[in-house]
Amino acid sequence: MSKNKKSNVDQLLAEMLANHADKSYRNLVKEVMKKHIKLTEEGNSPHSHYELGRIYHLGKDGIHQNLEKAYEHYQIASDHGHPVAPYYLCQMIGSHEERRDADKIRFISQSHHLIDIKVRLLIKAAACGAYCKAEQKYSYYLASSKLWQDGINRYKNWLEEQIRSEEDQAKLGRWNHYLGFIAYKKGTVSGLTESRQYYLQAYRYFSQGGKFGCAASYYYLGYWLYRLKIGYDGHDYKEKAEKYLYKAAQHGHIMSKLLIIKDYRHNYSTELIVDYLTASSSFGFSIVMYYLAILYFRGVTDIILRNYPLALDYLKFALVNSDIETFPFPTSCMYYSLGLMYHYGLGIHHHYNQASYYYYLALQKNNDAYSHYAAWQIGKLIQKRRLSSCDDIQVAIGCYRRARLINQFYGYGCYRLAKLILKSPQTLSLTEDISSTYYFKLAMKCSSLSPYYKGLMYEYGLGVNVDLTQARTFYTSAIEKDGLFCDIYTAHLADKARQKMDLIQIGITYRGILALSY
Structure with a gap:
C-alpha cells in the first residue's frame, strides 16, 4: 500500500473514531475517579488519595483543576506512607515571589524555612526508591543550588542529633x-x-x-x-x-516487590509472586494493576480465581493511574486488552463500538505490536458490520494492509485478507485480485502469526489440507504460550485453543461455512 493510501485509511479511522474515543477515555477517567472516591470514603486508601490529588492537580480529562483539593489529598496520602505524594507536596510549596507558578498552593516567605520544608519532603520521597522523579530533582538541586546544599546540611545535622537521643x-x-x-x-x-x-x-x-x-x-x-x-x-x-x-x-518495600516480580520471579513460587502483587496494589502502580488484570483474567491460584469483571476493573485503573508516566509500560497493550474484553464480552456485555474506541487509542501508538493488532481488529469489526460508525469494506481492507506493511505482523494482515476474500468473493477486485489460498499460505509461513490461527487453518482446511494432527500441534503451542504474565490477548487465544482441543478430542469439528466465524 502506498504511503498516501495508508494516510487516507488513518484519516478515515480518525474521522470515524477519534471523537468517540476521546469521550470514552474521559468517561473512563470519571468512572475510575468515582471508584477512588469510594475507596477513600471506606478507609484511608493512600493510593486513592494520591490519584485524586493528581487528577485535581492536573485538571485531568474533563475534571476541573482544584489545587486546594489536590494538596489535601496529597497530604493524606503522604501521612499514610505513599512514596510519591511528598514529591508533589514539595512542588506545591513555594515562596510569595513564586506565585506566578500555578502549581504553588502553600506559600512561605522565609527562603531558608521554605528550603528546609522542601528538603525534608523531597528526601522523604526520593529515599523511598525510584517511584517518581524525586531523586533526579534532588540530584539537580544538590549539584546546582547553594541554598539547597545548605538546607541538606542543616537536615543532616538534625538527623545526627536525633539519632544520638x-x-x-x-x-x-x-x-x-x-x-x-x-x-x-x-x-x-x-x-x-x-x-x-x-x-x-x-x-x-x-x-x-x-x-x-x-x-x-x-x-x-x-x-x-x-x-x-x-x-x-x-x-x-x-x-x-x-x-x-x-x-x-x-x-514490605513495594519497589523491591516490583523488582522481584519483574526480574527475579522465576526464582520464586507463584504464591509468593501473587502475594507480592496483591501487597503492591496498595500503592496502585499501573504495571501492578495490569499484572493483576492478567492474573484475574487467567485465574492462577486458589486465591486468584478467574474473574473477568475484576480483571476489567484492574485494566481501567492501570490506564488512568498517573504513575504510567513514571513506569513506562505500553499503554497500547492495555488499551488493546480493554478493547478485546468489550469486543468478546469478557466480564461485560459485547460493546463493539466501545471496543473499537479502545482499539483506536491503541492504534495511536503507531509502531508497537498492539497498535497493529488493533488495526486488524478494527478491520474485523468493520468487515463483520459490527460498528454503527462505519461499514466501508475498503477501510477494513486498509486496516488489514496496514498490519501487512510491517514484517513482524505480516501474518495477521494476510490471514484477515484471506478470510475476507473467502467470505466475500466479490471483494477480490479490491484485494489485488489475489486468491484467499495465496494469502493463507503467506500467513502460514509467518512466524509471528499466533499458532491458534494456524491450528484453525489446519482444522478447517484454510489454504492447506485438513490435518487434525497438525491442528492439535498448533493449538498445543498456543496453550503453552499462556505463561504467568503473558498478555491478555495471548491468554484469550490460549483459552480458545483449549476449547478447540476439547472439541477435536471428542470428534467434533466445524468446517466449511461455519469456519468463517473464527
Missing part, C-alpha cells in the same frame, strides 16, 4: 536511612576518591537502617550499591542484589 527503633531506622541516602547522593556528585568514602558511609548507614527494620535501606543496598554496582565491584553483585531486594520485599 532517639530510642524508637522505627525512627532510628528511618533517620539512619535518610543519612545513608544523603551520603549516597553526595557520592554520586563527588570525585572518585571522595565518592568511595561517601559510598562506604552510605553502606554503614543503610546497614544500620536495615538493622532497625527500615525496608528502604535494604532496597538501596540491593538496587543501587549492588545491582547497579555503585561503589561495589565484586563478582557476586547479582546474588547480593537479589538477597537484599528480597529482604527489602519481606520487610
Whole structure:
C-alpha cells in the first residue's frame, strides 16, 4: 500500500473514531475517579488519595483543576506512607515571589524555612526508591543550588542529633536511612576518591537502617550499591542484589516487590509472586494493576480465581493511574486488552463500538505490536458490520494492509485478507485480485502469526489440507504460550485453543461455512 493510501485509511479511522474515543477515555477517567472516591470514603486508601490529588492537580480529562483539593489529598496520602505524594507536596510549596507558578498552593516567605520544608519532603520521597522523579530533582538541586546544599546540611545535622537521643527503633531506622541516602547522593556528585568514602558511609548507614527494620535501606543496598554496582565491584553483585531486594520485599518495600516480580520471579513460587502483587496494589502502580488484570483474567491460584469483571476493573485503573508516566509500560497493550474484553464480552456485555474506541487509542501508538493488532481488529469489526460508525469494506481492507506493511505482523494482515476474500468473493477486485489460498499460505509461513490461527487453518482446511494432527500441534503451542504474565490477548487465544482441543478430542469439528466465524 502506498504511503498516501495508508494516510487516507488513518484519516478515515480518525474521522470515524477519534471523537468517540476521546469521550470514552474521559468517561473512563470519571468512572475510575468515582471508584477512588469510594475507596477513600471506606478507609484511608493512600493510593486513592494520591490519584485524586493528581487528577485535581492536573485538571485531568474533563475534571476541573482544584489545587486546594489536590494538596489535601496529597497530604493524606503522604501521612499514610505513599512514596510519591511528598514529591508533589514539595512542588506545591513555594515562596510569595513564586506565585506566578500555578502549581504553588502553600506559600512561605522565609527562603531558608521554605528550603528546609522542601528538603525534608523531597528526601522523604526520593529515599523511598525510584517511584517518581524525586531523586533526579534532588540530584539537580544538590549539584546546582547553594541554598539547597545548605538546607541538606542543616537536615543532616538534625538527623545526627536525633539519632544520638532517639530510642524508637522505627525512627532510628528511618533517620539512619535518610543519612545513608544523603551520603549516597553526595557520592554520586563527588570525585572518585571522595565518592568511595561517601559510598562506604552510605553502606554503614543503610546497614544500620536495615538493622532497625527500615525496608528502604535494604532496597538501596540491593538496587543501587549492588545491582547497579555503585561503589561495589565484586563478582557476586547479582546474588547480593537479589538477597537484599528480597529482604527489602519481606520487610514490605513495594519497589523491591516490583523488582522481584519483574526480574527475579522465576526464582520464586507463584504464591509468593501473587502475594507480592496483591501487597503492591496498595500503592496502585499501573504495571501492578495490569499484572493483576492478567492474573484475574487467567485465574492462577486458589486465591486468584478467574474473574473477568475484576480483571476489567484492574485494566481501567492501570490506564488512568498517573504513575504510567513514571513506569513506562505500553499503554497500547492495555488499551488493546480493554478493547478485546468489550469486543468478546469478557466480564461485560459485547460493546463493539466501545471496543473499537479502545482499539483506536491503541492504534495511536503507531509502531508497537498492539497498535497493529488493533488495526486488524478494527478491520474485523468493520468487515463483520459490527460498528454503527462505519461499514466501508475498503477501510477494513486498509486496516488489514496496514498490519501487512510491517514484517513482524505480516501474518495477521494476510490471514484477515484471506478470510475476507473467502467470505466475500466479490471483494477480490479490491484485494489485488489475489486468491484467499495465496494469502493463507503467506500467513502460514509467518512466524509471528499466533499458532491458534494456524491450528484453525489446519482444522478447517484454510489454504492447506485438513490435518487434525497438525491442528492439535498448533493449538498445543498456543496453550503453552499462556505463561504467568503473558498478555491478555495471548491468554484469550490460549483459552480458545483449549476449547478447540476439547472439541477435536471428542470428534467434533466445524468446517466449511461455519469456519468463517473464527
